[in-house]
Amino acid sequence: MKTDLLRYLTIGTSDEDWGIVVSTVGYQFIPPQGQYPLSKHPDSHNFKPQNGRILKEYQLVYITKGSGYFSSQSCKMQKVEAGTMILLFPDEWHSYYPDTNTGWDEYWVGFRGPHIDRRVERSFFTKEEPLHHIGLSATIVGLYNDIIKFSAEEKSGYQQMISSIVLHILGTVYYKKRNQSFTNTYVVDKINEARILMKEYVENPLSPEEIAAKLGLGYSWFRRMFKEYTGVSPAQYQHQQRLLKAKELLTGSAMNISEIAYCLRFENAGQFSTFFKKKEGITPSEFRERAH
Numbered sequence: 647m648k649t650d651l652l653r654y655l656t657i658g659t660s661d662e663d664w665g666i667v668v669s670t671v672g673y674q675f676i677p678p679q680g681q682y683p684l685s686k687h688p689d690s691h692n693f694k695p696q697n698g699r700i701l702k703e704y705q706l707v708y709i710t711k712g713s714g715y716f717s718s719q720s721c722k723m724q725k726v727e728a729g730t731m732i733l734l735f736p737d738e739w740h741s742y743y744p745d746t747n748t749g750w751d752e753y754w755v756g757f758r759g760p761h762i763d764r765r766v767e768r769s770f771f772t773k774e775e776p777l778h779h780i781g782l783s784a785t786i787v788g789l790y791n792d793i794i795k796f797s798a799e800e801k802s803g804y805q806q807m808i809s810s811i812v813l814h815i816l817g818t819v820y821y822k823k824r825n826q827s828f829t830n831t832y833v834v835d836k837i838n839e840a841r842i843l844m845k846e847y848v849e850n851p852l853s854p855e856e857i858a859a860k861l862g863l864g865y866s867w868f869r870r871m872f873k874e875y876t877g878v879s880p881a882q883y884q885h886q887q888r889l890l891k892a893k894e895l896l897t898g899s900a901m902n903i904s905e906i907a908y909c910l911r912f913e914n915a916g917q918f919s920t921f922f923k924k925k926e927g928i929t930p931s932e933f934r935e936r937a938h
Contacts, residue, residue: 649674649675649684650672650673650674650675650684651672651673651674651794652670652672652674653670653671653672653794653797653798654669654670655668655669655670655671655797655805655808656800657669657805658805661805661806661809662759664759664805664806664809665759665760665761666757666758666759666760666761666762666809666812666813667757667758667759667805667809668755668756668757668793668797668805668808668809668812669703669756669757669758670703670705670754670755670756671754671755671756671790671793671794671797671808672753672754672794673751673752673753673754673790673794674751674752675711675749675751675752676712676744676749676750676751676752677749678712678746678747678748678749679746679747679749680744680749682695682743682744683695695741695742695743696741697741698717698739698740698741699739699740699741700737700738700739700740701734701736701737701738701756702736702737702758703736703756703757703758704733704734704735704736704756704757704758704762705732705733705734705754705755705756705757706731706732706733706734706754706755706757706812706815706816706819707731707732707733707734707742707752707753707754708730708731708732708752708753708754708786708787708790709726709727709728709729709730709731709732709750709751709752710728710729710750710751710752710753710782710787711728711749711750711751712728712744712745712748712749712750712751713725713726713727713728713744713745713748713750714726714742714743714744714745714748714750715742715743715745716732716740716741716742716776716777717740717741717742718734718735718738718739718740718741718773718776719738719739719740719773720738720773720774720776721773721774721775721776721777724777726742726750726777727779728750728751728782729779729780729781729782729783730777730778730779730780731777731778731779731780731786731819732776732777732778733771733776733777733778733819734776735766735773735776736758738773740776753787753790755790755793755812755815757809757812759809761813762816765816770820771816771820778819778822778823779826780818780819780822780823781822783818785818786815786818789811789814789815790815792808792811793808793811793812796808796811828875833871833875834875836861836863836868836871837871837872837875837876839861840857840858840861840868840872840880841876841883843857843860843861844857844880844883844884844887845887848884848887848888848891848910849891849909849910849911850911851884851888851911854868854869854879854880854881854884857880868880885925888910888921889921889922889925889926891910892906892910892918892922892930893933895909895910896930896933896934896937897934897937897938903915903918903919903930903931906918906930907919918930919931
């Protein structure tokens with residue numbers, strides 16, 4: 647079995663217009679007492695663990711076996727275990743290497759573009775927390791191998807395909823990180839109970855305060871934890887469910903606009919139309935016409 651692979655990729659103007667491009671992909675499997683790194687990089691990516699390096703791109707480095715160490719300009723030295731995803735940032739000094747007693751297996755992909763810049767600007771990912779303990783995942787390893795396969799074939803549009811796979815990996819990392827932060831099953835269970843009530847009572851909604859009381863919770867605590875977990879307040883979530891039900895009735899029923907407004911407990915069709923247009927940018931009638 648080949649122990650290392652290193653590939654640098656061609657990037658065209660139309661690829662840049664996509665908003666994210668992949669510049670490099672590869673893997674290396676370092677045995678105990680093995681030399682690190684195995685792969686020889688060009689000057690722009692040259693890496694000596696004792697000196698570290700600074701890149702002009704992001705990289706996702708996935709450690710799937712063994713252990714080692716990581717440090718960066720914004721993160722002090724930390725132990726890295728198998729199942730860790732390391733996110734490297736452009737213009738940020740960093741260094742990482744396997745423990746000589748264990749070696750390690752790593753996959754990496756390098757990328758850049760405004761799509762990822764925007765996520766970093768909005769603190770979905772931060773330089774202060776570059777290590778993500780997501781566990782071992784055959785699916786993620788498969789995604790790296792897909793990038794390698796598509797980049798080897800270099801078919802038309804391959805950059806768009808592999809850069810979208812990178813976004814899939816990033817989404818998976820973020821999803822796992824978010825859910826690992828909610829280890830209290832009581833909190834998650836109560837939020838899920840609340841969401842079920844909001845969906846069941848969408849045509850006769852309970853107020854957020856009534857939902858909290860029904861679940862035996864203080865309203866302030868309930869509102870804070872609900873927003874922290876879902877990203878929206880209970881009231882905003884209810885508005886979203888109301889909108890989804892309105893769309894369902896507009897496309898799947900013969901009810902007229904006034905009947906739908908009454909069903910969803912709006913005072914009149916005008917109030918319903920104002921609510922719908924504010925959310926969707928078009929009136930309920932226009933939405934129904936486009937859907938049909």
